[in-house]
Amino acid sequence: MSLIGVFDSGVGGLSILDEALRQLPQHDYIYLADSANAPYGEKSGAWIAERSLILCKYLADAGCDAIVLACNTATAEAIKQIREQLQIPVIGVEPGIKPAAMQSQNGVVGVLATEATLKSDKFNALLATLPNDCRFIKQAGAGLVPLIEAGKADSEEALDLLAKHLEPILEAGSDTLVLGCTHYPFLRTAIRKLLGDSITLIDTSDAVVRQLKRQLELLASDDKLTIQDHGSVNFVSSKDDAVLLQMAQNLMHSNLEMHAVKSQMLGNIK
The missing domain is CATH 3.40.50.1860 (Rossmann fold)
Structure with a gap:
Protein backbone atom coordinates (compact mmCIF):
# COMPACT_ATOMS: atom_id res chain seq x y z
CA MET A 1 0.00 0.00 0.00
CA GLU A 94 -0.64 15.85 -21.36
CA PRO A 95 -3.24 16.13 -24.12
CA GLY A 96 -3.72 12.80 -25.92
CA ILE A 97 -2.81 14.12 -29.35
CA LYS A 98 -0.76 11.05 -30.29
CA PRO A 99 -3.57 8.49 -29.74
CA ALA A 100 -5.98 10.96 -31.35
CA ALA A 101 -3.82 11.12 -34.49
CA MET A 102 -3.76 7.31 -34.63
CA GLN A 103 -7.53 6.99 -34.20
CA SER A 104 -8.68 9.78 -36.51
CA GLN A 105 -10.15 8.51 -39.76
CA ASN A 106 -9.85 11.75 -41.72
CA GLY A 107 -6.70 13.21 -40.16
CA VAL A 108 -8.40 16.26 -38.62
CA VAL A 109 -8.19 16.42 -34.82
CA GLY A 110 -9.60 19.09 -32.53
CA VAL A 111 -7.68 19.94 -29.36
CA LEU A 112 -9.60 21.70 -26.60
CA ALA A 113 -7.19 22.86 -23.90
CA THR A 114 -6.21 25.88 -21.82
CA GLU A 115 -4.37 28.78 -23.40
CA ALA A 116 -1.29 28.04 -21.26
CA THR A 117 -1.17 24.41 -22.39
CA LEU A 118 -1.54 25.26 -26.07
CA LYS A 119 1.23 27.86 -25.88
CA SER A 120 3.62 25.75 -23.81
CA ASP A 121 6.94 24.51 -25.18
CA LYS A 122 6.14 21.00 -23.93
CA PHE A 123 2.89 20.76 -25.89
CA ASN A 124 4.37 22.18 -29.09
CA ALA A 125 7.42 19.91 -28.84
CA LEU A 126 5.04 16.94 -28.61
CA LEU A 127 3.05 18.28 -31.56
CA ALA A 128 6.23 18.51 -33.65
CA THR A 129 6.86 14.78 -33.25
CA LEU A 130 3.60 13.80 -34.94
CA PRO A 131 3.08 13.11 -38.65
CA ASN A 132 2.40 16.09 -40.90
CA ASP A 133 -0.55 14.32 -42.50
CA CYS A 134 -2.66 14.97 -39.39
CA ARG A 135 -4.04 18.49 -38.90
CA PHE A 136 -4.68 19.73 -35.37
CA ILE A 137 -7.29 22.42 -34.73
CA LYS A 138 -6.24 24.05 -31.47
CA GLN A 139 -8.90 25.82 -29.42
CA ALA A 140 -8.52 27.42 -25.98
CA GLY A 141 -11.50 26.67 -23.75
CA ALA A 142 -11.55 30.03 -22.00
CA GLY A 143 -14.22 30.23 -19.31
CA LEU A 144 -14.98 26.51 -19.11
CA VAL A 145 -12.89 25.70 -16.03
CA PRO A 146 -14.56 28.33 -13.82
CA LEU A 147 -17.97 26.94 -14.77
CA ILE A 148 -16.91 23.40 -13.89
CA GLU A 149 -15.40 24.64 -10.62
CA ALA A 150 -18.75 26.27 -9.85
CA GLY A 151 -20.61 23.00 -10.39
CA LYS A 152 -22.13 24.18 -13.68
CA ALA A 153 -20.69 21.61 -16.09
CA ASP A 154 -24.15 20.67 -17.35
CA SER A 155 -25.68 24.15 -17.30
CA GLU A 156 -27.06 26.06 -20.27
CA GLU A 157 -24.26 28.60 -19.74
CA ALA A 158 -21.64 25.88 -20.15
CA LEU A 159 -23.48 24.46 -23.14
CA ASP A 160 -23.54 27.83 -24.91
CA LEU A 161 -19.86 28.54 -24.22
CA LEU A 162 -18.84 25.04 -25.24
CA ALA A 163 -20.75 25.38 -28.52
CA LYS A 164 -18.76 28.52 -29.36
CA HIS A 165 -15.45 26.82 -28.59
CA LEU A 166 -16.34 23.73 -30.60
CA GLU A 167 -17.47 25.70 -33.66
CA PRO A 168 -14.02 26.09 -35.33
CA ILE A 169 -13.23 22.45 -34.55
CA LEU A 170 -16.42 21.28 -36.24
CA GLU A 171 -16.06 23.67 -39.17
CA ALA A 172 -12.66 22.13 -39.88
CA GLY A 173 -14.29 18.69 -40.12
CA SER A 174 -12.65 17.15 -37.06
CA ASP A 175 -13.73 13.59 -36.35
CA THR A 176 -11.76 13.36 -33.10
CA LEU A 177 -11.65 15.71 -30.09
CA VAL A 178 -8.86 15.73 -27.52
CA LEU A 179 -10.00 16.79 -24.05
CA GLY A 180 -6.74 18.56 -23.23
CA CYS A 181 -7.57 19.60 -19.67
CA THR A 182 -8.43 17.25 -16.81
CA HIS A 183 -11.53 19.37 -16.13
CA TYR A 184 -12.98 18.70 -19.56
CA PRO A 185 -14.02 15.03 -19.12
CA PHE A 186 -16.75 16.45 -16.87
CA LEU A 187 -18.15 18.11 -20.01
CA ARG A 188 -18.79 14.79 -21.76
CA THR A 189 -22.55 15.01 -21.23
CA ALA A 190 -22.65 18.55 -22.63
CA ILE A 191 -20.45 17.59 -25.59
CA ARG A 192 -22.65 14.61 -26.42
CA LYS A 193 -25.73 16.81 -26.11
CA LEU A 194 -24.23 19.13 -28.73
CA LEU A 195 -22.59 16.60 -31.02
CA GLY A 196 -24.18 13.23 -30.36
CA ASP A 197 -21.80 10.41 -31.25
CA SER A 198 -20.40 12.17 -34.31
CA ILE A 199 -16.97 12.71 -32.79
CA THR A 200 -14.52 10.48 -30.89
CA LEU A 201 -13.48 11.85 -27.50
CA ILE A 202 -9.95 11.31 -26.22
CA ASP A 203 -8.82 11.77 -22.63
CA THR A 204 -5.80 10.22 -20.96
Missing part, protein backbone atom coordinates in the same frame (compact mmCIF):
# COMPACT_ATOMS: atom_id res chain seq x y z
CA SER A 2 1.29 3.46 -0.95
CA LEU A 3 0.28 7.04 -0.27
CA ILE A 4 -0.38 8.83 -3.55
CA GLY A 5 -0.72 12.57 -4.00
CA VAL A 6 -2.99 13.87 -6.75
CA PHE A 7 -2.61 17.60 -7.42
CA ASP A 8 -4.69 19.93 -9.58
CA SER A 9 -5.60 23.59 -9.71
CA GLY A 10 -9.14 22.60 -8.75
CA VAL A 11 -11.61 19.78 -9.34
CA GLY A 12 -10.35 18.68 -12.79
CA GLY A 13 -7.97 16.13 -11.34
CA LEU A 14 -10.95 14.32 -9.81
CA SER A 15 -11.24 12.67 -13.24
CA ILE A 16 -7.77 11.16 -12.66
CA LEU A 17 -8.52 10.27 -9.04
CA ASP A 18 -11.73 8.57 -10.16
CA GLU A 19 -9.79 6.33 -12.53
CA ALA A 20 -7.10 5.70 -9.89
CA LEU A 21 -9.72 4.53 -7.40
CA ARG A 22 -11.12 2.21 -10.07
CA GLN A 23 -7.77 0.63 -10.93
CA LEU A 24 -5.90 1.00 -7.63
CA PRO A 25 -8.48 1.20 -4.81
CA GLN A 26 -6.20 -0.36 -2.20
CA HIS A 27 -3.91 2.66 -1.87
CA ASP A 28 -4.29 5.81 0.22
CA TYR A 29 -4.72 9.15 -1.56
CA ILE A 30 -4.35 12.85 -0.85
CA TYR A 31 -6.23 14.95 -3.38
CA LEU A 32 -4.95 18.54 -3.28
CA ALA A 33 -7.02 21.21 -5.04
CA ASP A 34 -5.65 24.75 -5.24
CA SER A 35 -9.16 26.06 -5.86
CA ALA A 36 -8.37 29.47 -4.35
CA ASN A 37 -6.16 30.09 -7.38
CA ALA A 38 -8.09 28.26 -10.11
CA PRO A 39 -7.96 28.37 -13.05
CA TYR A 40 -4.23 28.05 -13.74
CA GLY A 41 -4.64 28.21 -17.52
CA GLU A 42 -4.79 32.00 -17.61
CA LYS A 43 -1.80 32.64 -15.30
CA SER A 44 1.85 33.17 -16.23
CA GLY A 45 4.15 30.21 -16.74
CA ALA A 46 6.49 31.43 -13.99
CA TRP A 47 3.65 31.67 -11.45
CA ILE A 48 2.33 28.22 -12.37
CA ALA A 49 5.78 26.64 -12.06
CA GLU A 50 6.47 28.22 -8.66
CA ARG A 51 3.06 27.44 -7.17
CA SER A 52 3.00 23.86 -8.49
CA LEU A 53 6.43 23.16 -7.04
CA ILE A 54 5.39 24.49 -3.62
CA LEU A 55 2.27 22.31 -3.53
CA CYS A 56 4.04 19.18 -4.75
CA LYS A 57 6.67 19.70 -2.03
CA TYR A 58 3.77 19.84 0.43
CA LEU A 59 2.56 16.45 -0.79
CA ALA A 60 6.06 14.98 -0.62
CA ASP A 61 6.48 16.28 2.93
CA ALA A 62 3.12 14.67 3.81
CA GLY A 63 4.71 11.31 3.02
CA CYS A 64 3.49 10.65 -0.52
CA ASP A 65 5.32 7.85 -2.31
CA ALA A 66 4.31 9.22 -5.74
CA ILE A 67 2.54 12.28 -7.10
CA VAL A 68 0.20 12.60 -10.06
CA LEU A 69 0.36 16.12 -11.47
CA ALA A 70 -3.26 15.91 -12.59
CA CYS A 71 -3.28 19.26 -14.36
CA ASN A 72 -2.29 19.67 -18.01
CA THR A 73 -1.25 23.28 -17.48
CA ALA A 74 0.94 22.51 -14.45
CA THR A 75 2.49 19.55 -16.26
CA ALA A 76 3.34 21.71 -19.25
CA GLU A 77 4.87 24.50 -17.17
CA ALA A 78 6.34 22.80 -14.12
CA ILE A 79 6.94 19.06 -14.29
CA LYS A 80 10.63 19.31 -15.24
CA GLN A 81 11.42 21.50 -12.22
CA ILE A 82 9.30 19.37 -9.90
CA ARG A 83 11.04 16.17 -10.95
CA GLU A 84 14.42 17.84 -10.40
CA GLN A 85 13.44 18.90 -6.87
CA LEU A 86 11.65 15.79 -5.60
CA GLN A 87 13.02 12.30 -5.02
CA ILE A 88 9.75 10.46 -5.69
CA PRO A 89 8.02 9.57 -8.97
CA VAL A 90 6.00 12.44 -10.49
CA ILE A 91 3.53 11.43 -13.20
CA GLY A 92 2.20 14.20 -15.41
CA VAL A 93 -0.68 14.49 -17.84
CA SER A 205 -7.03 9.23 -17.49
CA ASP A 206 -6.57 5.50 -18.10
CA ALA A 207 -3.06 5.93 -19.54
CA VAL A 208 -1.99 8.16 -16.64
CA VAL A 209 -3.16 5.66 -14.02
CA ARG A 210 -1.51 2.77 -15.84
CA GLN A 211 1.77 4.73 -15.70
CA LEU A 212 1.19 5.35 -11.98
CA LYS A 213 0.66 1.62 -11.50
CA ARG A 214 3.97 0.85 -13.23
CA GLN A 215 5.79 3.32 -11.00
CA LEU A 216 4.22 1.86 -7.86
CA GLU A 217 5.25 -1.63 -8.89
CA LEU A 218 8.85 -0.41 -9.13
CA LEU A 219 8.55 1.03 -5.62
CA ALA A 220 6.93 -2.07 -4.10
CA SER A 221 8.68 -3.44 -1.02
CA ASP A 222 7.73 -5.83 1.76
CA ASP A 223 7.40 -3.09 4.39
CA LYS A 224 4.71 -1.37 2.32
CA LEU A 225 2.58 -4.44 1.77
CA THR A 226 -0.74 -4.23 3.60
CA ILE A 227 -3.79 -6.32 2.87
CA GLN A 228 -6.79 -4.06 2.35
CA ASP A 229 -9.42 -3.66 -0.33
CA HIS A 230 -9.93 0.09 -0.11
CA GLY A 231 -7.63 2.77 1.21
CA SER A 232 -8.34 6.27 2.46
CA VAL A 233 -8.93 9.50 0.55
CA ASN A 234 -8.11 12.88 2.06
CA PHE A 235 -9.44 15.89 0.16
CA VAL A 236 -7.39 19.04 0.79
CA SER A 237 -8.47 22.44 -0.54
CA SER A 238 -6.94 25.91 -0.49
CA LYS A 239 -10.46 27.40 -0.69
CA ASP A 240 -13.23 25.28 0.86
CA ASP A 241 -12.74 21.63 1.74
CA ALA A 242 -16.46 20.96 2.28
CA VAL A 243 -17.24 22.21 -1.23
CA LEU A 244 -14.41 20.10 -2.66
CA LEU A 245 -15.78 16.99 -0.97
CA GLN A 246 -19.28 17.73 -2.25
CA MET A 247 -17.94 18.24 -5.78
CA ALA A 248 -16.09 14.92 -5.56
CA GLN A 249 -19.28 13.16 -4.53
CA ASN A 250 -21.19 14.80 -7.39
CA LEU A 251 -18.63 14.39 -10.19
CA MET A 252 -16.95 11.07 -9.50
CA HIS A 253 -18.35 7.66 -10.36
CA SER A 254 -16.35 5.88 -7.63
CA ASN A 255 -18.23 4.90 -4.49
CA LEU A 256 -16.41 7.02 -1.92
CA GLU A 257 -18.32 5.27 0.86
CA MET A 258 -16.01 2.29 0.28
CA HIS A 259 -13.06 4.43 1.42
CA ALA A 260 -12.15 6.20 4.63
CA VAL A 261 -12.79 9.79 3.50
CA LYS A 262 -11.99 13.09 5.17
CA SER A 263 -11.45 16.68 4.07
CA GLN A 264 -9.36 19.54 5.37
CA MET A 265 -8.22 23.03 4.50
CA LEU A 266 -4.72 23.64 3.19
CA GLY A 267 -2.82 25.50 5.88
CA ASN A 268 -0.13 28.11 5.36
CA ILE A 269 2.73 26.65 3.36
CA LYS A 270 6.10 27.96 2.24
Whole structure:
Protein backbone atom coordinates (compact mmCIF):
# COMPACT_ATOMS: atom_id res chain seq x y z
CA MET A 1 0.00 0.00 0.00
CA SER A 2 1.29 3.46 -0.95
CA LEU A 3 0.28 7.04 -0.27
CA ILE A 4 -0.38 8.83 -3.55
CA GLY A 5 -0.72 12.57 -4.00
CA VAL A 6 -2.99 13.87 -6.75
CA PHE A 7 -2.61 17.60 -7.42
CA ASP A 8 -4.69 19.93 -9.58
CA SER A 9 -5.60 23.59 -9.71
CA GLY A 10 -9.14 22.60 -8.75
CA VAL A 11 -11.61 19.78 -9.34
CA GLY A 12 -10.35 18.68 -12.79
CA GLY A 13 -7.97 16.13 -11.34
CA LEU A 14 -10.95 14.32 -9.81
CA SER A 15 -11.24 12.67 -13.24
CA ILE A 16 -7.77 11.16 -12.66
CA LEU A 17 -8.52 10.27 -9.04
CA ASP A 18 -11.73 8.57 -10.16
CA GLU A 19 -9.79 6.33 -12.53
CA ALA A 20 -7.10 5.70 -9.89
CA LEU A 21 -9.72 4.53 -7.40
CA ARG A 22 -11.12 2.21 -10.07
CA GLN A 23 -7.77 0.63 -10.93
CA LEU A 24 -5.90 1.00 -7.63
CA PRO A 25 -8.48 1.20 -4.81
CA GLN A 26 -6.20 -0.36 -2.20
CA HIS A 27 -3.91 2.66 -1.87
CA ASP A 28 -4.29 5.81 0.22
CA TYR A 29 -4.72 9.15 -1.56
CA ILE A 30 -4.35 12.85 -0.85
CA TYR A 31 -6.23 14.95 -3.38
CA LEU A 32 -4.95 18.54 -3.28
CA ALA A 33 -7.02 21.21 -5.04
CA ASP A 34 -5.65 24.75 -5.24
CA SER A 35 -9.16 26.06 -5.86
CA ALA A 36 -8.37 29.47 -4.35
CA ASN A 37 -6.16 30.09 -7.38
CA ALA A 38 -8.09 28.26 -10.11
CA PRO A 39 -7.96 28.37 -13.05
CA TYR A 40 -4.23 28.05 -13.74
CA GLY A 41 -4.64 28.21 -17.52
CA GLU A 42 -4.79 32.00 -17.61
CA LYS A 43 -1.80 32.64 -15.30
CA SER A 44 1.85 33.17 -16.23
CA GLY A 45 4.15 30.21 -16.74
CA ALA A 46 6.49 31.43 -13.99
CA TRP A 47 3.65 31.67 -11.45
CA ILE A 48 2.33 28.22 -12.37
CA ALA A 49 5.78 26.64 -12.06
CA GLU A 50 6.47 28.22 -8.66
CA ARG A 51 3.06 27.44 -7.17
CA SER A 52 3.00 23.86 -8.49
CA LEU A 53 6.43 23.16 -7.04
CA ILE A 54 5.39 24.49 -3.62
CA LEU A 55 2.27 22.31 -3.53
CA CYS A 56 4.04 19.18 -4.75
CA LYS A 57 6.67 19.70 -2.03
CA TYR A 58 3.77 19.84 0.43
CA LEU A 59 2.56 16.45 -0.79
CA ALA A 60 6.06 14.98 -0.62
CA ASP A 61 6.48 16.28 2.93
CA ALA A 62 3.12 14.67 3.81
CA GLY A 63 4.71 11.31 3.02
CA CYS A 64 3.49 10.65 -0.52
CA ASP A 65 5.32 7.85 -2.31
CA ALA A 66 4.31 9.22 -5.74
CA ILE A 67 2.54 12.28 -7.10
CA VAL A 68 0.20 12.60 -10.06
CA LEU A 69 0.36 16.12 -11.47
CA ALA A 70 -3.26 15.91 -12.59
CA CYS A 71 -3.28 19.26 -14.36
CA ASN A 72 -2.29 19.67 -18.01
CA THR A 73 -1.25 23.28 -17.48
CA ALA A 74 0.94 22.51 -14.45
CA THR A 75 2.49 19.55 -16.26
CA ALA A 76 3.34 21.71 -19.25
CA GLU A 77 4.87 24.50 -17.17
CA ALA A 78 6.34 22.80 -14.12
CA ILE A 79 6.94 19.06 -14.29
CA LYS A 80 10.63 19.31 -15.24
CA GLN A 81 11.42 21.50 -12.22
CA ILE A 82 9.30 19.37 -9.90
CA ARG A 83 11.04 16.17 -10.95
CA GLU A 84 14.42 17.84 -10.40
CA GLN A 85 13.44 18.90 -6.87
CA LEU A 86 11.65 15.79 -5.60
CA GLN A 87 13.02 12.30 -5.02
CA ILE A 88 9.75 10.46 -5.69
CA PRO A 89 8.02 9.57 -8.97
CA VAL A 90 6.00 12.44 -10.49
CA ILE A 91 3.53 11.43 -13.20
CA GLY A 92 2.20 14.20 -15.41
CA VAL A 93 -0.68 14.49 -17.84
CA GLU A 94 -0.64 15.85 -21.36
CA PRO A 95 -3.24 16.13 -24.12
CA GLY A 96 -3.72 12.80 -25.92
CA ILE A 97 -2.81 14.12 -29.35
CA LYS A 98 -0.76 11.05 -30.29
CA PRO A 99 -3.57 8.49 -29.74
CA ALA A 100 -5.98 10.96 -31.35
CA ALA A 101 -3.82 11.12 -34.49
CA MET A 102 -3.76 7.31 -34.63
CA GLN A 103 -7.53 6.99 -34.20
CA SER A 104 -8.68 9.78 -36.51
CA GLN A 105 -10.15 8.51 -39.76
CA ASN A 106 -9.85 11.75 -41.72
CA GLY A 107 -6.70 13.21 -40.16
CA VAL A 108 -8.40 16.26 -38.62
CA VAL A 109 -8.19 16.42 -34.82
CA GLY A 110 -9.60 19.09 -32.53
CA VAL A 111 -7.68 19.94 -29.36
CA LEU A 112 -9.60 21.70 -26.60
CA ALA A 113 -7.19 22.86 -23.90
CA THR A 114 -6.21 25.88 -21.82
CA GLU A 115 -4.37 28.78 -23.40
CA ALA A 116 -1.29 28.04 -21.26
CA THR A 117 -1.17 24.41 -22.39
CA LEU A 118 -1.54 25.26 -26.07
CA LYS A 119 1.23 27.86 -25.88
CA SER A 120 3.62 25.75 -23.81
CA ASP A 121 6.94 24.51 -25.18
CA LYS A 122 6.14 21.00 -23.93
CA PHE A 123 2.89 20.76 -25.89
CA ASN A 124 4.37 22.18 -29.09
CA ALA A 125 7.42 19.91 -28.84
CA LEU A 126 5.04 16.94 -28.61
CA LEU A 127 3.05 18.28 -31.56
CA ALA A 128 6.23 18.51 -33.65
CA THR A 129 6.86 14.78 -33.25
CA LEU A 130 3.60 13.80 -34.94
CA PRO A 131 3.08 13.11 -38.65
CA ASN A 132 2.40 16.09 -40.90
CA ASP A 133 -0.55 14.32 -42.50
CA CYS A 134 -2.66 14.97 -39.39
CA ARG A 135 -4.04 18.49 -38.90
CA PHE A 136 -4.68 19.73 -35.37
CA ILE A 137 -7.29 22.42 -34.73
CA LYS A 138 -6.24 24.05 -31.47
CA GLN A 139 -8.90 25.82 -29.42
CA ALA A 140 -8.52 27.42 -25.98
CA GLY A 141 -11.50 26.67 -23.75
CA ALA A 142 -11.55 30.03 -22.00
CA GLY A 143 -14.22 30.23 -19.31
CA LEU A 144 -14.98 26.51 -19.11
CA VAL A 145 -12.89 25.70 -16.03
CA PRO A 146 -14.56 28.33 -13.82
CA LEU A 147 -17.97 26.94 -14.77
CA ILE A 148 -16.91 23.40 -13.89
CA GLU A 149 -15.40 24.64 -10.62
CA ALA A 150 -18.75 26.27 -9.85
CA GLY A 151 -20.61 23.00 -10.39
CA LYS A 152 -22.13 24.18 -13.68
CA ALA A 153 -20.69 21.61 -16.09
CA ASP A 154 -24.15 20.67 -17.35
CA SER A 155 -25.68 24.15 -17.30
CA GLU A 156 -27.06 26.06 -20.27
CA GLU A 157 -24.26 28.60 -19.74
CA ALA A 158 -21.64 25.88 -20.15
CA LEU A 159 -23.48 24.46 -23.14
CA ASP A 160 -23.54 27.83 -24.91
CA LEU A 161 -19.86 28.54 -24.22
CA LEU A 162 -18.84 25.04 -25.24
CA ALA A 163 -20.75 25.38 -28.52
CA LYS A 164 -18.76 28.52 -29.36
CA HIS A 165 -15.45 26.82 -28.59
CA LEU A 166 -16.34 23.73 -30.60
CA GLU A 167 -17.47 25.70 -33.66
CA PRO A 168 -14.02 26.09 -35.33
CA ILE A 169 -13.23 22.45 -34.55
CA LEU A 170 -16.42 21.28 -36.24
CA GLU A 171 -16.06 23.67 -39.17
CA ALA A 172 -12.66 22.13 -39.88
CA GLY A 173 -14.29 18.69 -40.12
CA SER A 174 -12.65 17.15 -37.06
CA ASP A 175 -13.73 13.59 -36.35
CA THR A 176 -11.76 13.36 -33.10
CA LEU A 177 -11.65 15.71 -30.09
CA VAL A 178 -8.86 15.73 -27.52
CA LEU A 179 -10.00 16.79 -24.05
CA GLY A 180 -6.74 18.56 -23.23
CA CYS A 181 -7.57 19.60 -19.67
CA THR A 182 -8.43 17.25 -16.81
CA HIS A 183 -11.53 19.37 -16.13
CA TYR A 184 -12.98 18.70 -19.56
CA PRO A 185 -14.02 15.03 -19.12
CA PHE A 186 -16.75 16.45 -16.87
CA LEU A 187 -18.15 18.11 -20.01
CA ARG A 188 -18.79 14.79 -21.76
CA THR A 189 -22.55 15.01 -21.23
CA ALA A 190 -22.65 18.55 -22.63
CA ILE A 191 -20.45 17.59 -25.59
CA ARG A 192 -22.65 14.61 -26.42
CA LYS A 193 -25.73 16.81 -26.11
CA LEU A 194 -24.23 19.13 -28.73
CA LEU A 195 -22.59 16.60 -31.02
CA GLY A 196 -24.18 13.23 -30.36
CA ASP A 197 -21.80 10.41 -31.25
CA SER A 198 -20.40 12.17 -34.31
CA ILE A 199 -16.97 12.71 -32.79
CA THR A 200 -14.52 10.48 -30.89
CA LEU A 201 -13.48 11.85 -27.50
CA ILE A 202 -9.95 11.31 -26.22
CA ASP A 203 -8.82 11.77 -22.63
CA THR A 204 -5.80 10.22 -20.96
CA SER A 205 -7.03 9.23 -17.49
CA ASP A 206 -6.57 5.50 -18.10
CA ALA A 207 -3.06 5.93 -19.54
CA VAL A 208 -1.99 8.16 -16.64
CA VAL A 209 -3.16 5.66 -14.02
CA ARG A 210 -1.51 2.77 -15.84
CA GLN A 211 1.77 4.73 -15.70
CA LEU A 212 1.19 5.35 -11.98
CA LYS A 213 0.66 1.62 -11.50
CA ARG A 214 3.97 0.85 -13.23
CA GLN A 215 5.79 3.32 -11.00
CA LEU A 216 4.22 1.86 -7.86
CA GLU A 217 5.25 -1.63 -8.89
CA LEU A 218 8.85 -0.41 -9.13
CA LEU A 219 8.55 1.03 -5.62
CA ALA A 220 6.93 -2.07 -4.10
CA SER A 221 8.68 -3.44 -1.02
CA ASP A 222 7.73 -5.83 1.76
CA ASP A 223 7.40 -3.09 4.39
CA LYS A 224 4.71 -1.37 2.32
CA LEU A 225 2.58 -4.44 1.77
CA THR A 226 -0.74 -4.23 3.60
CA ILE A 227 -3.79 -6.32 2.87
CA GLN A 228 -6.79 -4.06 2.35
CA ASP A 229 -9.42 -3.66 -0.33
CA HIS A 230 -9.93 0.09 -0.11
CA GLY A 231 -7.63 2.77 1.21
CA SER A 232 -8.34 6.27 2.46
CA VAL A 233 -8.93 9.50 0.55
CA ASN A 234 -8.11 12.88 2.06
CA PHE A 235 -9.44 15.89 0.16
CA VAL A 236 -7.39 19.04 0.79
CA SER A 237 -8.47 22.44 -0.54
CA SER A 238 -6.94 25.91 -0.49
CA LYS A 239 -10.46 27.40 -0.69
CA ASP A 240 -13.23 25.28 0.86
CA ASP A 241 -12.74 21.63 1.74
CA ALA A 242 -16.46 20.96 2.28
CA VAL A 243 -17.24 22.21 -1.23
CA LEU A 244 -14.41 20.10 -2.66
CA LEU A 245 -15.78 16.99 -0.97
CA GLN A 246 -19.28 17.73 -2.25
CA MET A 247 -17.94 18.24 -5.78
CA ALA A 248 -16.09 14.92 -5.56
CA GLN A 249 -19.28 13.16 -4.53
CA ASN A 250 -21.19 14.80 -7.39
CA LEU A 251 -18.63 14.39 -10.19
CA MET A 252 -16.95 11.07 -9.50
CA HIS A 253 -18.35 7.66 -10.36
CA SER A 254 -16.35 5.88 -7.63
CA ASN A 255 -18.23 4.90 -4.49
CA LEU A 256 -16.41 7.02 -1.92
CA GLU A 257 -18.32 5.27 0.86
CA MET A 258 -16.01 2.29 0.28
CA HIS A 259 -13.06 4.43 1.42
CA ALA A 260 -12.15 6.20 4.63
CA VAL A 261 -12.79 9.79 3.50
CA LYS A 262 -11.99 13.09 5.17
CA SER A 263 -11.45 16.68 4.07
CA GLN A 264 -9.36 19.54 5.37
CA MET A 265 -8.22 23.03 4.50
CA LEU A 266 -4.72 23.64 3.19
CA GLY A 267 -2.82 25.50 5.88
CA ASN A 268 -0.13 28.11 5.36
CA ILE A 269 2.73 26.65 3.36
CA LYS A 270 6.10 27.96 2.24
